[in-house]
Amino acid sequence: MATLEQSQAVYEVCPRLVPLNRQQTCWDGLICVKGQDLHLRIELPDDRDHRRAKLLGDWLLNQHLRSYRHLIGQRLQNTPDLATFLSELKNILEHTMQHQSEASKSQPSVTMATQCSQVIGDIGRLGWEKLSSIDPSFSSLQLISEGPNGSKHYITVHLDPQHPVVAPTCTTDLPGETLELHWTHQSTLADIYTQFEESLGKYREFWDTVAEIDEQTWVLEPERPMPSDRSRRIALGNNSSVQVTVDPLYPKMLPEFKFLGADHVINPMRDKLNANLKDWDTGRSLLSNLKTLLDIQFPSPQSSSREDFSEECGICYSYRLEGAIPDRACDNPQCNKPYHYSCLYEWLSSLPSGHQTISKYGFNTIFGNCPYCDVPIKIKRENNR
Amino acid sequence: MATIAASRIKRELKEVKADAELIKDDVSVELMDNSYLALTGEIPGPKDTPYEGGTFHLKIIIPETYPFNPPQVSFTTKIWHPNISSVTGAICLDILKDQWAAAMTLRTVLLSVQALLSLPEPDDPQDAVVAQQYKENQDAYRRTARHWACAYAGAKSSSRELDEKVERITEMGFNESDARDALSSTDWDVGRAVEKLMS
Numbered sequence: 001m002a003t004l005e006q007s008q009a010v011y012e013v014c015p016r017l018v019p020l021n022r023q024q025t026c027w028d029g030l031i032c033v034k035g036q037d038l039h040l041r042i043e044l045p046d047d048r049d050h051r052r053a054k055l056l057g058d059w060l061l062n063q064h065l066r067s068y069r070h071l072i073g074q075r076l077q078n079t080p081d082l083a084t085f086l087s088e089l090k091n092i093l094e095h096t097m098q099h100q101s102e103a104s105k106s107q108p109s110v111t112m113a114t115q116c117s118q119v120i121g122d123i124g125r126l127g128w129e130k131l132s133s134i135d136p137s138f139s140s141l142q143l144i145s146e147g148p149n150g151s152k153h154y155i156t157v158h159l160d161p162q163h164p165v166v167a168p169t170c171t172t173d174l175p176g177e178t179l180e181l182h183w184t185h186q187s188t189l190a191d192i193y194t195q196f197e198e199s200l201g202k203y204r205e206f207w208d209t210v211a212e213i214d215e216q217t218w219v220l221e222p223e224r225p226m227p228s229d230r231s232r233r234i235a236l237g238n239n240s241s242v243q244v245t246v247d248p249l250y251p252k253m254l255p256e257f258k259f260l261g262a263d264h265v266i267n268p269m270r271d272k273l274n275a276n277l278k279d280w281d282t283g284r285s286l287l288s289n290l291k292t293l294l295d296i297q298f299p300s301p302q303s304s305s306r307e308d309f310s311e312e313c314g315i316c317y318s319y320r321l322e323g324a325i326p327d328r329a330c331d332n333p334q335c336n337k338p339y340h341y342s343c344l345y346e347w348l349s350s351l352p353s354g355h356q357t358i359s360k361y362g363f364n365t366i367f368g369n370c371p372y373c374d375v376p377i378k379i380k381r382e383n384n385r
Numbered sequence: 386m387a388t389i390a391a392s393r394i395k396r397e398l399k400e401v402k403a404d405a406e407l408i409k410d411d412v413s414v415e416l417m418d419n420s421y422l423a424l425t426g427e428i429p430g431p432k433d434t435p436y437e438g439g440t441f442h443l444k445i446i447i448p449e450t451y452p453f454n455p456p457q458v459s460f461t462t463k464i465w466h467p468n469i470s471s472v473t474g475a476i477c478l479d480i481l482k483d484q485w486a487a488a489m490t491l492r493t494v495l496l497s498v499q500a501l502l503s504l505p506e507p508d509d510p511q512d513a514v515v516a517q518q519y520k521e522n523q524d525a526y527r528r529t530a531r532h533w534a535c536a537y538a539g540a541k542s543s544s545r546e547l548d549e550k551v552e553r554i555t556e557m558g559f560n561e562s563d564a565r566d567a568l569s570s571t572d573w574d575v576g577r578a579v580e581k582l583m584s
Contacts, residue, residue: 315487316452317397318389318396350450
């Protein structure tokens, strides 16, 4: 294309883009998109083949075109001349600027800024050492409180976009109910923190109680207890265990018990516990009460290893199966093989009915034989599983 | 469910490998691919049986419902045995059917199959021809089983006489394994075997 024709065609698309030399291999000027002028410079090789053009521009143009490099390269190759390419480029720019203006509308930046400065002020008054983490948008933050015995507790505060008019929501690692916040328009983060520390005080006795259990017995579940966990499954040996669920506000009261394991092992213990319930002494710790009432010494980390109490399921050959650990065992004292509830249930259900003299189902229970010792074994259907 | 099957097979393989180091001439199991659902097994022929000295290969398919259902096991090495099909390699063994228990493992299954080689159960046959021969002509059964173990499972000291009979028929233009099948089911009567092949 002759230089005159080219400059005319370019003028029609971008009137303020002008050639800088006679050969028209270098263009500089402004490209106008949606009323906004963006600086653009185009360098062509000596033969003026626009497919090998080099595009330069100010940071704003770069910003707009950042994710469209590939598309622009494609358009350069496919358009017949420079002017047509420029009009394609204008289309792309229009499209991206439309998108970006829509995205920025959804963030009212002014109110955000005031909220941020208020949050920063709040944290400053509270003390920065109490801040554990905060997200980049300043809408959720985590505060830390260290107990006298070195234990750490966290509260996560999610600020409402209309903070402080609307109360924030909090999540904690407290064992009880969720923290009920008293919140007025004048409240600050410091008020939340004070309320959090007050409720921490209420649970101190609870944490001491479970800490004693965690230290002196083998807790099978939870594997790594969190401050909010109220239950402990304590190993008793012989593939049996007792699950205690402690009341976080009254940790020395009689907890909930659930014995797990073979009947011949757990029934005597359950009977003993029930017979001695009247001797429960709320002046003593939960663990020492348990020891007295059951009249046993719990296997402890000092005298045994964890492997002694984590025998694998006889059916799936694993210890942990979808989070569950074996909590059933064959009732034959010589066998005593442990099973996951789900594995034993599946096994008994898959046995052909011909094995039993009568139906293998009855009263929500499935009957069958232990896959190892062939002694009758049964399992109750549990609805919550 | 499939994850239980795969993780259990992983554990079982480890145990089979550990046992193999301790016991000589033990059964062995290998993976066929990475799925843990298809394996190959190997059984040495038991001592004082016609299968002695042979190595028998098996194909083991693990159902997704394993260990609640038994694995599917069949011979890939041809074998002459009343409870194993001489054509397909299918095995008739109660623990592979209704007597399966989750307590059993691939190792115990292969050991049971090995025990079956020592103690055939002709009253519960998989291959009627072999079972009949076993009951009526125990000596012919032993010679045939021995001959098959040499021909297919790599056992040594085959009987010269039977080899020659197979050779005579293959010289007539018949395929070797067809010739062997025909001779085996006719108590090594060459005339009847040829008749059978022609029919």
